[in-house]
Amino acid sequence: MAEMTSRKTSRAQMATLLSAITTFVAVYDHEVKNFDGKSPVATVHSDGSMQTFPDYLREKHRFIVTLWWKRADDDATEDYIDDLAKNVRQKLYDNVGAAGYWHDIEFDEEYSQLDYVILDGEMYRRETIRVAVLVVGGA
DSSP, X not given: OOOOOOXXXXXXXXXXXHHTSTTOSEEESSOOSOOTTOOSEEEEEEEXXXXXXXXXXXXXXXXXXXXXXXXXXXXXXXXXXXXXHHHHHHHHHHTSOBTTTBSEEEEOSSOOEEEEXXXXXXXXXXXXXXEEEEEEEOO
């Protein structure tokens, strides 16, 4: 019988992949209460699962990847977050299949979301990117 998978395995692997992007000061596989002034930072957290099993087990685990860049000046922060988001999308695209973790990555068909938030008394530029990974198990 096929064994269901936990999102935590794929979530941790996604955080590991993002950690390879040297621009990040820290990458977390969960939401954190504060960053102690660190920037730029990424968080990855679970956003639900969908499963089907007519002949074999197909699971999609969805995640939200959040990029955080402390706004240090008025001019450069927008460029920084844009370049960082490109690097994140490229890293995920380059790892569309991750043996032992997932068979495919799907980017949300909608736009990523950008806003400004105050955290730790500092303004951060924040971008959220939704992705799903496909895990296929045998019967």
